[in-house]
Amino acid sequence: MQLSREDLLQAYRRMKTIRDFEELLHDEIQTGEIAGFTHLYCGQEAVAVGVCEHLTDDDKIVSTHRGHGHCLAKGCDVTGMMKEIWGSREGLCKGKGGSMHIADTDKGMLGANGIVGAGAPIAVGAAMAAKLDGKDADGKLRVAIAFSGDGACNQGTTFEAMNMAVVTNAPAIIVFENNHYSEHTGYKYAVGTKQDIASRAEAFGMKVWRADGTDFTAVYETMREVLEHVRAGNGPAAVEFDTERFYGHFEGDPQRYRGEGEMDRIRAERDCIKNFRKTVTEAKLLEGSDLDKVDEEVAKTIADAVAAARAADRPTAEDVLTDVYIDY
Amino acid sequence: MQLSREDLLQAYRRMKTIRDFEELLHDEIQTGEIAGFTHLYCGQEAVAVGVCEHLTDDDKIVSTHRGHGHCLAKGCDVTGMMKEIWGSREGLCKGKGGSMHIADTDKGMLGANGIVGAGAPIAVGAAMAAKLDGKDADGKLRVAIAFSGDGACNQGTTFEAMNMAVVTNAPAIIVFENNHYSEHTGYKYAVGTKQDIASRAEAFGMKVWRADGTDFTAVYETMREVLEHVRAGNGPAAVEFDTERFYGHFEGDPQRYRGEGEMDRIRAERDCIKNFRKTVTEAKLLEGSDLDKVDEEVAKTIADAVAAARAADRPTAEDVLTDVYIDY
Amino acid sequence: MAKMMYREAVRNTIFQEMKRDDSVVVLGEDVVGGMGTDGGPEAIGGIWSTSTGLFDEFGADRVIDTPISESAIVGAAGGLALSGKRPIAELMFADFIGVSLDQIWNQIAKFRYMFGGKSRCPAIIRMVYGAGYNAAAQHSQSPHGILTGMPGLKVVMPTTPADVAGLLRQAIRTDDPVIFMEHKALYAMKGEVPDDPDFTIPFGHARLTRAGEDVTIVATGMMVGMAEKAADKLAEDGIGADVIDLRTTSPMDEEAILDSVEVTGRLVVVDEAPPRCSLATDIAALAAEKAFASLKAPVQMVTAPHTPIPFARELESAYLPNPDKVEAAVRKALAYN
Amino acid sequence: MAKMMYREAVRNTIFQEMKRDDSVVVLGEDVVGGMGTDGGPEAIGGIWSTSTGLFDEFGADRVIDTPISESAIVGAAGGLALSGKRPIAELMFADFIGVSLDQIWNQIAKFRYMFGGKSRCPAIIRMVYGAGYNAAAQHSQSPHGILTGMPGLKVVMPTTPADVAGLLRQAIRTDDPVIFMEHKALYAMKGEVPDDPDFTIPFGHARLTRAGEDVTIVATGMMVGMAEKAADKLAEDGIGADVIDLRTTSPMDEEAILDSVEVTGRLVVVDEAPPRCSLATDIAALAAEKAFASLKAPVQMVTAPHTPIPFARELESAYLPNPDKVEAAVRKALAYN
């Protein structure tokens, strides 16, 4: 692991921020305070953070319906997001988008997306733009990344995008987060190939990688390789991360599709945050107390964000009519 | 080659019928007598016939914009088709469909299609129906086949259909006719994979075959294997035939994309009808005179069909309004 | 008569028709649920609980759980229908016509015409539409106007459990392709449903839910309730409104609208969709063309604004038509001389 | 002024704007042609010859030939636009919105709104529409009504080479997503185009192509010619018609319509699309709502019938509006008392 202490703390802080953000939403959703459809990212934090820690604001990502983790990892403002999910006019999207449509193009975050599979073509376009902009002083291209689930990978748009990325040699990357379920369906059913998701991407002509998505180091180091390949102009790539979804597809989901003891097992063995803690403390890269301190900071950040969201201005009827066009 | 004399004559008659049908259209299009967009199948006859000779009316096919060959091979009436292309109300589709929409569901021909890539999902549905109907007395399933070009294979619908066929274990077959061009673009550009079209299908979990599409015997024997596999309930399959398009994408196409001497070479070496003649006569399976006799018959069939099309009733304004719904 | 929810009427009607006719087949995402999991099939029976128990009863060849591939779902419905089956495909949200429109618009709607009347395509595409859940711009839309405009499709928009049962059974027994639109905010609505296993409601026959002589209010789906509330309020002031629930928008019961406007001379159309090129304009145009002589006031259209659907509670409720807006439109129509 | 064809005005305007602004990018199927062939690039420059020579001048990163993957084409345009480029994507036929609607409707049209005004999506989707070529049900459609109804899109329908130049340049320089609809039957039409390299025509300003006081005829695209022919014929009988070419349907120049109807009191709308929930009904409804006091006769709509587009010459010409039908509609409007 080549990460500095600072880097490790930063990665942990981001992962923990996502976790606490989501755990909080999980509780608040029960109370009915939050409107709309909210899909929690808990369990998959190492993927978003392990990917996005390599990126700058000039690199783009396109996210999914399960987008909070990607947004936070890409640097979207915690409070702005919380306000958005609360539907405030101070939210990152003025309360117009909500959980499924959070975006911040200044941060290179081109949007969560309620349409499964819609992101990959958009990322390919962003990658075409990066290619047109050319390499920087270090001979590196900017990249564009689409996150995709194991369900979204069956949507025609995702396939078209992979082929088009290869044809145009665009610096695009598809990150497949295989959390084993699309809603209530197992990926073993819906992804028909005898092999895995990455193997399909490979058949499209992409260079592919695979790694354990609950192991931050594995994600991070794999992405280093992926990005080296893509930034050098060698064309698009795909990577499949095996990961876990800690909650239901939506809140209230009875999760009857889970195997016996599955929830306990993944919480015990496949918790990327627990695993990170264990690895870095055992390797004496960080002390437990360092991490505890981060935990406290994060807890405060989230608590402050919620308080701010609760207190924030509500939108008014007139707000409905703005932002449809730039130029009316 | 296990084909009887009768079978060989039948196959030759079908191929030659397609060839003459198309050559005639090629000439007539120049005169301006034929309206609309017409895409000629000349050069690919061995594929349509080598595939469809194995099928009964209970097996379904779904065709493309370049559909005349598939229609004729599946048993659509020559005169009815000619009348349709002439826009007569006596046409197979009453003059409402035209070249790109010829269909005859009684023959298991579920339609040519103007939308590139639209056919594969429809074929998968027809295959689901065949699966539901179950095996016949011989333990065989009916099948549904989608023809697809090397261009159409990049449309998201085709990919979705392949995955869905695998997931549902439907007796569906995708026949990829790789004639090297989608309109003016080479398949080496548009099909990004480092391998071939079949290899992508394989990655979806389909069993795949490949063969020379200008060699009738190769097509026919390959399809025998494909169909044995699929009719036995082993799931979907795909087959890629390497073939040639003898004319432009549309009539008037300057074909500047062709290599020097390409047209001459493919006419000389890759003409499936010439090759068939040579093979069967050299192997003494048929005499040249047998084939000449078929040529004469076919010439007459086509001439009669054109005469009938020219003389046939024209549609009237009232015809516009019928056949939108069965039950108004 | 049995009392049940709108969603139960959907599920029960499908169940009964599948029992009656072997050719009826259901397909869609998570219509079984649990496929390929340790928990096994029937984990859910549709996220709207509109296919609960079908898999157990009819098996995997007739209750087909699909990958997330809406084009292939609708296309497969087309292929099933052309092959003699009666598929009922589900789009979990009507917004997903975006990823499947070709198969709806250019394929199933047009087969019969393009093929010169030689084919039959009895495919049903069920889709869940409408706002009210703060599901924002991509999960709340009402694209009935777009679909109504497409020749070859029939478009059904039931408002009550009884209408669900009668219209869905009619749809299943119809030989043309049908778009069957279920409003998500009506799923929990309860009502009496006739027990008759052959209870059908013919398409193109509107339902008059309130009667009055001063104004005609035309609506569909969730908007019918808005219109009724407004009518009830107006009735307190002695203003009588005909409230017409269209039930089907293609075919549309033009006569019911024109007959009513002939009496009232005033027309208010309520539509949950944005205003341009919509069902609202369709009905207003109908009146401008065919009821001109009867019209005593400008046609009033109460619609969503020309904006995407916003997320926040305050925004969505400002976005949607409601009884107050309908009432105001009626009063405006009545005030005109 | 230079005389050129409609299709040349498309190509030349793109060429000039690409010269002027590095961020303008073209993508679509066969926009280069010949990629991956022995003949090499520039075999065609678009099957409509609307991108001839662009590749040679601007190279593969700005003139991007794509596989047959319309969803990815439009989606890529969205991604390019969100990343600061000005993509011009081509759909070879407007009918292909069927396979790409999600990216048009749920993505590029809504980004700015969903993102709370924080993004800019200056993507242009050019598409070739309309009948007249006997190209039948899947290659002849006019889906402008569907697109006009979608909040977030601007919809442009130029009728002349000059309007192509002025409106396309305006579209390229606009920060919102624009649907730019080119009628295939107008491609060979010749006309004068201003030389001014900054010649633009603002959206939402209709063009009055004939002036008269007896009736208002509103049309777009190929229908403008039909309306003009009818007007010229009627003029021989002393009947004066305003012919309004809308130029853009979103935004639409409501004022031009309402002002004219205020004078004439009679409105005829001509639309190449089928009749339901269409631009025709949109305009008729506008009049029924906002010009009611001026209207002296029922609004007349001359549209295609509620059928798919048939193939045969006789059928297609019976299907389409034509000057005779427009004339008859005008006479009907005038005969009403």
Ligand SMILES: Cc1ncc(C[n+]2csc(CCOP(=O)(O)OP(=O)(O)O)c2C)c(N)n1
């Ligand atoms: C086009 C489309 N189809 C269906 C849905 C409904 N839907 C939302 S999330 C989801 C499952 C997605 O599964 P996956 O891609 O594995 O992502 P995950 O939820 O596991 O993060 C489905 C079917 C949708 N939003 N869009």
Ligand SMILES: Cc1ncc(C[n+]2csc(CCOP(=O)(O)OP(=O)(O)O)c2C)c(N)n1
């Ligand atoms: C969805 C869609 N996109 C584009 C087209 C225009 N088009 C018609 S045929 C064609 C090329 C098809 O190539 P291929 O699949 O190889 O078939 P071939 O013409 O070689 O038989 C294209 C792009 C279309 N009809 N439909």
Ligand SMILES: [Mg+2]
């Ligand atoms: Mg998943």
Ligand SMILES: [Mg+2]
């Ligand atoms: Mg080809």
